[in-house]
Amino acid sequence: MTDDEKTAEELLGETANQRFETEASDAQEGDESTPLGDAITESYEEIDAGRSQNLTLRDDDLAALVFGLEASGDLDDVHEALADKLGADPEKVTRASVLRMAVRVGLRDAVPETVQTAREAKSEYESESAF
Amino acid sequence: MFVEKGGVAKTTSAGHMAVAASKFHDLDVVLIDLATGQKDLMAQFGLKDVVTWTNQDDDAKDAPGDPDVELAPVSAVFGDDWEFIRSNIDNIVDRMTVATGEGPDLIPGDPNLGSVDNQLASVALEDRYVVLDQFVSDDLAEHYDLVLFDLPGADSNVALNGVFAASNIVAPLSPGKFEREQLSKLERDLELIAQNNPVDPWLALVFATRLDRRQTLDVEFAEDLADAYETASSEYVTKSAQVGYAQGDGMTLYGLDEDVLTNTGREARESYRALTDTLLRRITA
Numbered sequence: 202m203t204d205d206e207k208t209a210e211e212l213l214g215e216t217a218n219q220r221f222e223t224e225a226s227d228a229q230e231g232d233e234s235t236p237l238g239d240a241i242t243e244s245y246e247e248i249d250a251g252r253s254q255n256l257t258l259r260d261d262d263l264a265a266l267v268f269g270l271e272a273s274g275d276l277d278d279v280h281e282a283l284a285d286k287l288g289a290d291p292e293k294v295t296r297a298s299v300l301r302m303a304v305r306v307g308l309r310d311a312v313p314e315t316v317q318t319a320r321e322a323k324s325e326y327e328s329e330s331a332f
Numbered sequence: 333m334f335v336e337k338g339g340v341a342k343t344t345s346a347g348h349m350a351v352a353a354s355k356f357h358d359l360d361v362v363l364i365d366l367a368t369g370q371k372d373l374m375a376q377f378g379l380k381d382v383v384t385w386t387n388q389d390d391d392a393k394d395a396p397g398d399p400d401v402e403l404a405p406v407s408a409v410f411g412d413d414w415e416f417i418r419s420n421i422d423n424i425v426d427r428m429t430v431a432t433g434e435g436p437d438l439i440p441g442d443p444n445l446g447s448v449d450n451q452l453a454s455v456a457l458e459d460r461y462v463v464l465d466q467f468v469s470d471d472l473a474e475h476y477d478l479v480l481f482d483l484p485g486a487d488s489n490v491a492l493n494g495v496f497a498a499s500n501i502v503a504p505l506s507p508g509k510f511e512r513e514q515l516s517k518l519e520r521d522l523e524l525i526a527q528n529n530p531v532d533p534w535l536a537l538v539f540a541t542r543l544d545r546r547q548t549l550d551v552e553f554a555e556d557l558a559d560a561y562e563t564a565s566s567e568y569v570t571k572s573a574q575v576g577y578a579q580g581d582g583m584t585l586y587g588l589d590e591d592v593l594t595n596t597g598r599e600a601r602e603s604y605r606a607l608t609d610t611l612l613r614r615i616t617a
Binding site (some may be wrong): 204205206208209210212214255 | 443
């Protein structure tokens with residue numbers, strides 16, 4: 202595969218993310234910044250209204266690790282370890298569930314205040330939606 | 333297929349007319365589903381659990397039914413990088429399409445079509461509505477004789493792209509006053525589009541669907557339609573529960589064996605064939 206073919210394949214897979222990045226950067230230009238909690242609450246509204254909740258990432262090292270875990274049968278152990286860290290309920294072991302929990306563990310360890318803000322924003326959104 | 337009102341059998345009609353064009357006119361047909369997020373055309377042909385897209389997350393790929401066809405998303409056509417993508421991936425059209433199993437191919441709408449409207453809103457007006465037309469000319473024309481769009485039942489940038497690309501508008505309507513009003517609005521909108529743009533869309537075919545001949549109001553609706561619109565067909569599609577049963581099995585009425593067809597199923601099938609004949613005659617005239 203030529204470099205251009207490889208780039209085209211990557212662009213094909215990233216189409217949606219490019220679009221959202223464009224929207225986000227457009228919103229930031231010339232706008233006052235929105236407090237994180239409010240921004241998260243607004244994002245829940247947008248997701249409920251149909252905005253895609255897909256998040257994708259491309260990383261050679263992570264891809265090699267995850268594919269390797271699948272091939273060796275060790276994905277379940279990693280899933281269990283992450284679930285223990287989070288105190289999460291058991292769910293079907295998939296590549297996506299492992300990555301979801303890994304991101305959560307990482308955010309919680311690196312920026313616990315941000316995660317707390319996100320929890321509060323979700324609570325606020327859910328209580329407003331109930332009415 | 334384009335009327336702003338939902339639930340008028342646009343998707344059912346698109347699917348059946350595509351199959352009729354393929355089966356009875358030996359045409360290479362592709363259906364393009366731009367009805368955002370609905371997946372109705374996929375369901376029509378039993379493809380809902382079979383298809384996923386290259387940019388979907390892994391949860392979808394692990395869904396029940398074990399998706400086994402991975403498609404390139406049609407939403408890529410509307411992105412900034414489309415020209416680069418199509419120039420460097422030779423078989424991009426093949427990668428967007430899946431065989432329906434009844435003749436036509438299908439380009440299903442991927443989940444990211446929902447964000448295309450926002451993307452198009454930032455495109456200059458003179459370029460905003462011609463994206464799909466370019467795709468048809470540059471990429472589909474060499475593969476297919478007939479392209480049928482199932483458009484969103486809403487006045488959106490994506491729908492307008494479909495109107496520009498197709499020019500020949502088919503409007504199925506189920507009996508109802510509101511549906512007639514939508515048709516009048518559609519006529520006005522098409523005139524407005526033609527006045528303000530270098531394109532001339534027209535109502536190539538109007539017909540009643542889900543008609544119950546036992547209901548006087550339904551019959552009057554069809555007659556009224558034929559009187560009011562030159563391009564309305566006197567052919568209407570009879571209401572038949574068998575349409576739904578066939579859809580449940582992932583096929584059109586043409587996929588059913590002759591000996592299981594009910595009278596109304598047979599009538600509906602013949603109506604779609606006749607309507608397809610009329611449409612093809614008009615658009616090739």
